[in-house]
Amino acid sequence: MAHITINQYLQQVYDAIDNHDGSFCAELLSFKHPHVANPRLQLASPEEKCQQLLEPPYDEMVAAHLRCTYAVSNHDFVEAYKFQTLVAEQQLQKKGKGQPGEMLEKAAEQLMSCFRVCASDNRAGIEDSKKWGMMFLSNQLFKIYFKINKLHLCKPLIRAIDSSNLKNDYSPAQKVTYKYYVGRKAMFDSDFKPAEEFLSYAFHHCHGSSQKNKRMILIYLLPVKMLLGHMPTHQLLRKYDLMQFADVTKSVSEGNLLLLNEALSKHETFFIRCGIFLILEKLKIITYRNLFKKVYLLLRTHQLPLDAFLVSLKMMQLDDVDIDEVQCILANLIYMGHIKGYISHQHQKLVVSKQNPFPPLSSVS
Amino acid sequence: MCQFMTYKVKEQAIKKNSLSQRRDAPAGGEWRQRKEERWRGQGKAQAREVEEDESCEQHGKEAVPRGTCQTMCPARELQDREVQNRLHRFEMLAGTERVRRPRGDPLRAVKEYTRPAAGKDSTNPTDLRPPAVLLKTVCYLIDDIAASPHLHPWTEVYSFVFDRLRGVKQDMIIQRVSGLNCMAILERTVRFLIYASYRLCGEPLWLYDPRINDTHLQESLSWLLDCYATETGPHPNQEEFQALGLLYNLGSARATQHIMELSGRLRTSPAITLALSINRAFLERNPVRMLRLARRLNFIQGCALHRHLVTCRRDLLLIYSHGYCSRNCRFPLDRLAQLLSLDTSLAAQLCQAYGVDVNQGNQLVFSKAAFTEPGKGKLHCKMYHNIVAEKQRELSVGNIIHGCV
Numbered sequence: 001m002a003h004i005t006i007n008q009y010l011q012q013v014y015d016a017i018d019n020h021d022g023s024f025c026a027e028l029l030s031f032k033h034p035h036v037a038n039p040r041l042q043l044a045s046p047e048e049k050c051q052q053l054l055e056p057p058y059d060e061m062v063a064a065h066l067r068c069t070y071a072v073s074n075h076d077f078v079e080a081y082k083f084q085t086l087v088a089e090q091q092l093q094k095k096g097k098g099q100p101g102e103m104l105e106k107a108a109e110q111l112m113s114c115f116r117v118c119a120s121d122n123r124a125g126i127e128d129s130k131k132w133g134m135m136f137l138s139n140q141l142f143k144i145y146f147k148i149n150k151l152h153l154c155k156p157l158i159r160a161i162d163s164s165n166l167k168n169d170y171s172p173a174q175k176v177t178y179k180y181y182v183g184r185k186a187m188f189d190s191d192f193k194p195a196e197e198f199l200s201y202a203f204h205h206c207h208g209s210s211q212k213n214k215r216m217i218l219i220y221l222l223p224v225k226m227l228l229g230h231m232p233t234h235q236l237l238r239k240y241d242l243m244q245f246a247d248v249t250k251s252v253s254e255g256n257l258l259l260l261n262e263a264l265s266k267h268e269t270f271f272i273r274c275g276i277f278l279i280l281e282k283l284k285i286i287t288y289r290n291l292f293k294k295v296y297l298l299l300r301t302h303q304l305p306l307d308a309f310l311v312s313l314k315m316m317q318l319d320d321v322d323i324d325e326v327q328c329i330l331a332n333l334i335y336m337g338h339i340k341g342y343i344s345h346q347h348q349k350l351v352v353s354k355q356n357p358f359p360p361l362s363s364v365s
Numbered sequence: 366m367c368q369f370m371t372y373k374v375k376e377q378a379i380k381k382n383s384l385s386q387r388r389d390a391p392a393g394g395e396w397r398q399r400k401e402e403r404w405r406g407q408g409k410a411q412a413r414e415v416e417e418d419e420s421c422e423q424h425g426k427e428a429v430p431r432g433t434c435q436t437m438c439p440a441r442e443l444q445d446r447e448v449q450n451r452l453h454r455f456e457m458l459a460g461t462e463r464v465r466r467p468r469g470d471p472l473r474a475v476k477e478y479t480r481p482a483a484g485k486d487s488t489n490p491t492d493l494r495p496p497a498v499l500l501k502t503v504c505y506l507i508d509d510i511a512a513s514p515h516l517h518p519w520t521e522v523y524s525f526v527f528d529r530l531r532g533v534k535q536d537m538i539i540q541r542v543s544g545l546n547c548m549a550i551l552e553r554t555v556r557f558l559i560y561a562s563y564r565l566c567g568e569p570l571w572l573y574d575p576r577i578n579d580t581h582l583q584e585s586l587s588w589l590l591d592c593y594a595t596e597t598g599p600h601p602n603q604e605e606f607q608a609l610g611l612l613y614n615l616g617s618a619r620a621t622q623h624i625m626e627l628s629g630r631l632r633t634s635p636a637i638t639l640a641l642s643i644n645r646a647f648l649e650r651n652p653v654r655m656l657r658l659a660r661r662l663n664f665i666q667g668c669a670l671h672r673h674l675v676t677c678r679r680d681l682l683l684i685y686s687h688g689y690c691s692r693n694c695r696f697p698l699d700r701l702a703q704l705l706s707l708d709t710s711l712a713a714q715l716c717q718a719y720g721v722d723v724n725q726g727n728q729l730v731f732s733k734a735a736f737t738e739p740g741k742g743k744l745h746c747k748m749y750h751n752i753v754a755e756k757q758r759e760l761s762v763g764n765i766i767h768g769c770v
Contacts, residue, residue, distance in 0.1 A: 149619065188618065272625045278618060284649060324704060328653040328681070331688025335650075342691040345700075351691075 005040055010053045013062055017054075029065050042069045108144045108153075111137055119160050126166075134161060135170045135178055142181035154185050176202045176213075184220050187279060196224045215240045223279045226252060227286065229361025244270050252283050255291030257316040260284065286361065288329055289338045291316070293358045302357070304350045306330075306343070323348075337364045429541050432493025437502045438474035439492045446474075455510060455525055473509075475502060478531035487539060496546035499533050503550050504767075506530065511557060512763035520572040523561050530554050531581070544596065551589040552602055556665060556766045558582040559609065563668035567747035575672075586610050590623075602768065608636035612662070612669040616647050636666075647673065652681035656706050659752065664760055665768075667753035674753075675746050678705055682719045682736065689731035698727040706752045718744050 004012075009028070016025035027033045035041060046066040050059040115137045121130035138157045145153045161167055161178070170178075183198030199221040206214050218240050222232055231249045247263035250256070264271065264280060271277040295312050296304060306326055313321045330350055333339045340359065341352035438456075446452050447469045456475065458468040476494065481487055494502065506526050516522050534554070537547060558578055565573040590610060593603045607624060614620035621644055624637065631637060639661060646655035655677050659670060681704065689696055702712035713723050720737040722730040
């Protein structure tokens with residue numbers, strides 16, 4: 001096995017296919033089989049040779065596999081894994097039937113097993129270790145998991161990379177992609193502080209010329225920042241063609257619930273497609289807080305009649321809200337730390353603290 | 366063509382098996398290991414592909430098994446279970462229940478669920494019921510068993526129907542049933558499981574396990590929603606079930622996102638709009654609004670929502686404990702009872718369970734320090750079911766599950 005020529009190898013592959021000897025064929029494409037150590041098979045461009053002897057799609061698969069062996073021999077593990085996964089994906093695409101989600105799941109399974117091989121490589125030294133392939137593979141897997149909506153599968157990958165000592169030494173491109181997906185996942189789990197951290201990193205370290213990527217990161221970074229009380233400027237929105245957020249931003253900072261509802265329904269399709277509609281709805285609580293702060297500033301007293309809040313909500317055309325709901329909304333804001341004070345049911349008043357009754361949004365988690 | 370396909374499928378199956386088991390295997394002994402695997406037969410996950418293979422080889426052109434059994438229970442199984450004394454008492458011939466070996470009633474026996482196992486042939490056509498027979502079976506299970514006023518206790522009725530519905534689902538999977546019959550069966554299954562989740566709430570674990578009910582409910586619901594998405598319409602009940610799905614999975618980001626991705630026409634339908642508003646109120650932590658909106662739900666929707674009412678009421682007591690926390694706080698119990706949709710004595714009991722103090726004059730003293738989660742088993746959801754119970758009124762169980770209200 002270790003000394004055969006390229007022609008002999010290809011002949012063996014051809015025979016295996018012809019005789020439907022699946023397992024032997026699998027061995028010839030596997031990395032655990034001794035043939036990978038054969039320097040005669042480690043070719044940078046084996047496509048022509050493969051095309052001569054094999055039929056599609058096998059010619060592509062085998063060519064990818066051989067390029068992989070070449071890459072490995074040159075210690076370029078990232079390239080290597082790219083090709084080996086290509087081999088796996090080719091086989092899956094052949095099947096053709098079933099939903100696209102099904103094939104993506106199967107592709108993910110294959111990639112996951114590659115990832116496990118990388119993660120468990122304890123024998124090689126740090127320069128040759130397969131661990132360098134971990135982040136690249138995670139990023140591919142994240143893409144699939146987000147597409148098939150199985151985000152919980154991201155957790156073991158994140159854990160593995162976090163506990164690895166190489167996590168800061170991967171290439172900037174890989175790190176940006178990684179932080180982008182981890183940030184999105186944190187957003188989904190409502191961990192907004194970490195989400196802001198990850199997405200900000202991705203945005204700042206993303207190459208200035210990749211406008212499209214920066215825009216994509218911004219789509220997720222903006223809602224998170226808004227939830228933490230930081231509104232984007234018009235210039236930023238205009239620069240990245242994200243004017244859909246303009247009205248949302250304005251309404252939140254003004255405490256204008258009416259405008260917020262309008263803005264959300266106007267660009268509903270865009271927000272739903274990006275998967276941020278639900279997060280933007282969370283801005284409603286911030287908007288209530290801003291509206292009620294205005295009421296406080298207008299009345300200039302620390303004992304605010306509940307009726308005043310009811311009036312402010314009716315001005316926002318929220319007609320089916322009654323005094324009970326007002327109390328509930330206020331109680332929730334107090335519980336979340338957005339208002340410091342208490343409600344007195346007997347006096348039908350909200351009594352706020354004399355010091356900093358509406359703490360800044362960034363200080364409230 | 367078929368032969369080649371068979372080999373491809375087997376090859377995939379073997380590759381998958383060997384890939385997943387090969388992780389730490391030494392380089393040497395794989396060849397032998399894989400050969401052994403091939404002989405030992407594939408694992409459970411491959412069972413379906415194996416069945417496809419077998420039927421492919423046995424029936425030549427026929428790739429998917431087609432059942433021919435016209436009775437609710439295949440004759441062979443009825444005979445076997447009779448001989449082995451494994452008939453359920455609902456399946457016995459009247460008058461023979463107490464003899465040593467009761468006789469089975471072919472008009473009442475229903476094929477039971479059995480686990481797929483390697484080497485077991487579950488594709489024999491005489492053992493499989495075609496879709497029309499499956500639907501008739503489901504209707505029998507609902508009308509004559511679940512809705513029957515004579516069969517007690519209902520926990521036993523539930524177990525029987527649950528198991529036999531699982532058998533129906535299995536036949537559907539093996540035969541790759543789709544279309545109107547499939548959806549009609551799944552719709553009834555989902556309604557039954559939702560109703561059961563409400564009716565059997567609070568029963569001891571060995572008689573009813575809410576988690577097992579939930580697993581099957583989610584599976585059936587998922588399959589049903591898939592059918593709506595992939596099969597050409599019209600689907601007259603889709604609005605109902607999309608709404609039920611959201612109500613049952615209230616607060617779930619996945620369920621909400623799914624609803625948001627439906628067509629505009631569906632999303633603006635009354636049932637889904639109401640479900641979305643309730644979902645929104647729940648996510649915003651506005652229990653007053655949520656309970657107010659919940660009053661507009663019908664009975665089956667109430668059943669779907671009911672397990673979230675506990676969280677909703679708890680949320681109310683929690684935020685009020687913070688919002689009204691002051692030394693002179695006095696909140697009237699009556700008012701709270703109204704907000705919680707409970708009568709005064711039940712409201713008082715609930716408050717006590719959460720550590721909220723009720724004083725002499727039926728006034729509540731909210732305090733964030735006093736609020737505590739009730740100990741395990743201390744809170745009986747069933748006691749507070751009235752908001753759903755009062756919706757049932759004159760509805761019969763049969764009508765609820767068939768959906769003709």
